[in-house]
Amino acid sequence: MSENGIGESRVRKTAAGGSAARDVLRRRANPLNKIGIGLIGAGDRGKRHIAEALATRDCQLCAVCDIYTKRLDWAVETVKKSNPNVRGYRDYRKLLEDKDVDAIIVATPDHWHSRMTIDGAYAGKDVYVQKCLTRTVEEAKAIVKAVKETKCVLQLGHTRRSQPVYHRMREIYGSGILGPVSLVNISICRNSARGAWEWAIDEDATPEMINWNEFLGSAPGRPFDPDRYFRWRKYWDYGTGISGDLLSHEWDAINFVMGLGIPSTCIASGGIYYWKEKREVPDVFNAVFDYPDRRLAVVWNCTFSNSASGVNLATMIYGKHATIEYGRGGDLEVYVEPKGKTDFSAVPGLEKEAGQPGERKEPFYRTSRSDKLYVTSHFQDFLDCVRSRARTRCNEDEAFQEAVTAIMSVQAYKERRMVKWDPASQKIV
Ligand SMILES: NC(=O)c1ccc[n+]([C@@H]2O[C@H](COP(=O)([O-])OP(=O)(O)OC[C@H]3O[C@@H](n4cnc5c(N)ncnc54)[C@H](O)[C@@H]3O)[C@@H](O)[C@H]2O)c1
Structure with a gap:
């Protein structure tokens, strides 16, 4: 185990690799450093995540991503008031390359949850992912495997916990x-x-x-349809x-x-x-x-x-x-x-x-x-676990149970x- 209680395998598996990854993990463990957050999906729920992250002193929203220009522009302008250096991305893969991002929030429609969570875990990010975890059991298994292999901290967005x-x-x-x-x-x-x-x-x-096309992702191809998007x-x-x-x-x-x-x-x-x-x-x-x-x-x-x-x-x-x-x-x-x-x-x-x-x-x-503060408390629990490497209130095993049951x-x-x-x-x- 490293000095932060984080297994070596996590350090090896992170995309950042070697000492760079170790630096990131040290930074996260330091209470003086704010945890860098990247939000993917600035829609209805994403707006609430932005408000929550901006109100939390423990973290800094340093990147946002959306595939709808109007929402991305709104998100960047909103976050800029607190962090003038916020980056806006149209492609979540670019957000995952952002070295200031320690943890991501996945607030996209459910068919994107597994791909983004897995990519995030292997990029060395911790992940707060919205419910329902996935649409298939195979995807749920792949998430659990990625989380355990990379020792990623995962919180599923079931705030009732x-x-x-x-x-x-x-x-x-x-x-x-x-x-x-x-x-x-x-x-x-x-x-x-x-x-x-x-x-x-x-x-x-x-x-x-x-x-x-980026909205559809792995879903079957079809012509642009606002009803399906909204x-x-x-x-x-x-x-x-x-x-x-x-x-x-x-x-x-x-x-x-x-x-x-x-x-x-x-x-x-x-x-x-x-x-x-x-x-x-x-x-x-x-x-x-x-x-x-x-x-x-x-x-x-x-x-x-x-x-x-x-x-x-x-x-x-x-x-x-x-x-x-x-x-x-x-x-x-x-x-x-x-x-x-x-x-x-x-x-x-x-x-x-x-x-x-x-x-x-x-x-x-x-x-x-x-x-009424329970939503914020759920996010704070995630941030606390990002630092302590403890398990979250709705960790990957409980998330797996949720997905399979649904x-x-x-x-x-x-x-x-x-x-x-x-x-x-x-x-x-
Ligand atoms: N925990 C809760 O109480 C709660 C409440 C509402 C929604 N949710 C969950 O939050 C998630 C989002 O729901 P919503 O209501 O905000 O949906 P929404 O449609 O309002 O927002 C989704 C956003 O994701 C963006 N998006 C789609 N594909 C993308 C991609 N490939 N890359 C980047 N951005 C992409 C869309 O452009 C959109 O802005 C869902 O999983 C939903 O179940 C949870």
Whole structure:
């Protein structure tokens, strides 16, 4: 191991090579040096990453990349106010050659995640990559291999892992007071064009402004199509539909709370029922994941044509003695079963606020202002790990579980059958 606790293999595998790579790693470990960030993809999420990075003293945005001239220009102008030396790139490969970039943020559509993450890792960069990790199991495996070979620090953008309310949920679940849990039920509902991914299309979006071939990347070739560029979530070539865009958030949160791992089986259903124009992926989607070893099932459903009066997210964890409910109004609640026997003193602060058996009581955990900082906290966790070389809150192994689970549900939906995960062959069968 090197003096920074970083394995020699990482140093050897980095593109920078030899002592240059060692200097980069030393610089990252030095708290006086800001971590140099390169952002790839300055779209909707990328804008938020820019705001977050600019507000974080620990890092400096030194490069941005996009294939849409208007967005690239906007990003460079925005970052320039804090860093006049920021570089703008139209090709992410050039950004990876930038020696000031220690770590990259990948905020492109999902079909680019694996290529950019792998290239970034072998270029010696650490990687914060947006969810869903990938569109195929093979890509997910290739990412894990690259990350482990290069000893890259990887954070997947599942920010719920940095949200205090999920830490509290994990504490309550971990205490055992729920008794055996046999069912987890999660629903997300939306009722708007934007919620259904019918995003606005810029009038000035032309092939001259957008490098269409670089958008397509490894996706099948086709003529320039603004609907596909701005509303890529509706097409299988670029994402995994509701599975990777929404389900992955909630499933990953439950994986964090309960440590479930990849399910044994999955069945899925749904269809294109309301938003019928120019759409390949379902707008109503249901998936059931079974964990026979844990004796429980996770049920997940989503519609884009009802938001339950704005109550758009609900998670229920059903135990023999008590239930956790989260989402309705943003508070976390625990209800005791009518004949539930449980010892609430096992969880500090819970005893006085939980209801008596059969009662619905006031929420015992109210989400607070600090909860809203969770996105920043997730990014800060990444920066901390870039320096310490510790594992992030959503590392490559957890990211792999997220990807496989989402992909299982897509395959079950497309093939209209129950799919299984075979741990021996590491394949969906
Ligand atoms: N964690 C979250 O809560 C969260 C929220 C929203 C989006 N996301 C994720 O962020 C990612 C981006 O989503 P979005 O809504 O910002 O999409 P978007 O379409 O608004 O932005 C994507 C950007 O990537 C750029 N791009 C595409 N191909 C590129 C290439 N080869 N090189 C450089 N730039 C390229 C596009 O030009 C565009 O500006 C997705 O993976 C999405 O799932 C995560």
